[in-house]
Amino acid sequence: MNIPKLPLGSWVEWLEQFMTLHFGPVFDFIHAVIGGMVNGIEAVLTVVPALVLIVLIAALAYWLGKWKLALFAFIGLYLIDNLGLWEQSMQSLALVLAASLLSIVIGIPIGILCARSNAARNIVTPVLDFMQTMPAFVYLLPAVSFFSLGVVPGVIASVIFAIPPTIRLTNLGIRQVPEELVEAAEAFGSTPMQKLVKLQLPIAMPTIMAGINQTIMLSLSMVVISSMIGAQGVGAYVYRAVTQAKIGDGFEAGVAIVIMAILLDRLTQKIYKTKN
Template identity: 80%
Template sequence: MNIPKLPLGKAVEWLENWLTTYLGPLFDFIHAVIGGMVNGIETALTILPALVLIIIITALAYWIGKWRMALFALAGLLLIDNLGLWGPSMQSLALVLTASVLAVLIGVPLGVLCAQSTGVQNTVTPILDFMQTMPAFVYLLPAVSFFSLGVVPGVIASIIFAIPPTIRLTNLGIRQVSPELVEAADAFGSTSGQKLFKLQLPIALPTIMAGVNQTIMLSLSMVVISSMIGAQGVGAYVYRAVSQAKTGAGFEAGIAIVIIAILLDRLTQKLVKPKKG
């Protein structure tokens, strides 16, 4: 028995064409906003000489994580500069920071809504499952269709790929707040806003930061993939090295990504942990 193939692909293409036709101005606005954010962050990262910024980041690492983290930051960033990858690394960092900030700004409120409403949670959870299991390359296709080539579709694809952990762990952190504490807050006449901002969010902060940390790492993992659609940065060096079978150049670019990943990972972890010598 031959069952006709469902026209799922054609339906998706029709929806894409419809969105492009009728929501073009909205996509242009989003393109301008995200492009401006990336350019602004990149300018802030590159306006100072590399050595000056390395000293600032090292001081920040010492303030957050003490001398071991500061030593790693100093050595790692000097190595990136020595390899001639400082500019591309700052381009990639601007992409990652933009995607992470937007993912957190969207993800934390959604996580709060999920925590406050089981109906919202039951609706959002399957969508998050879909977003996390869909191959990352698939996100590039609609992103390019709506936003053309360049860094903006890379940011959009990174947000879609990286936002689920922030939503999930924000929801989890708030739901794990002790019911007794919530009841005590109710007994003292706290409003919903006061309970959220003075009780639930502060207690859930370590869990929320774990989600933010995962979001940053997932955004960074999209750096190389985004280079396939025109996003510049150190990911483009990796992609070019793979295309040309240049193992040495690929290893150097990979080391730069690893250093940035470790720094971002450790610094975000240390933000909610006590300092240790």
């Protein structure tokens, strides 16, 4: 018995055409907002001389961590500048920061909603499973279709790929708050918002920060993939090196990405520990 093939691809293409036709102004607005955000972050990062910014980041690392982290920050960032990849690294960092900020702003409220509603969690969890298992390259297709080429579709694809950890761990952190503490807060007349802000979020913050840390790392992992659709930065150097078989250039760009990844990972881990 031959079962006809489901025209799933045709349905998806019809949906893409429908959304492009009827929601074009919405996509244009999102494109303008995200593009302005990335350009603003990049302008801040590039307007300061490289050596000055290196010293400032090293000082931040020393304040948050120890002298070893500060030394690594100074040597690592100076190496990026020495390799002639400073401007490209700042472009990539602007993309990562924009995608991470959007993921946090969107993800934490969704995580809170999932923690307070089992129905919401049951709806969101399969969507997150789909987002995390779908190959990252697939996200580039609708992103390019709706937002054309450039850095904006790269940010959109990065948000879709990187947001699940923030949602999952925000939900997990709030649900792990001891029920006795929640009941005590209710007994003292706390409103739901007071319980959330003064009890649940502070206790869940280490778990939430772990999710944010993973989101930042996943956003950085999308730098090279985003370069395939026109996003500039270090990822473009890696992609060009792969297509032209330039091993040396690819290694240098890869080292720059590794340095940024280690710094972002260590600094985000230290931020919450310093506050506490």
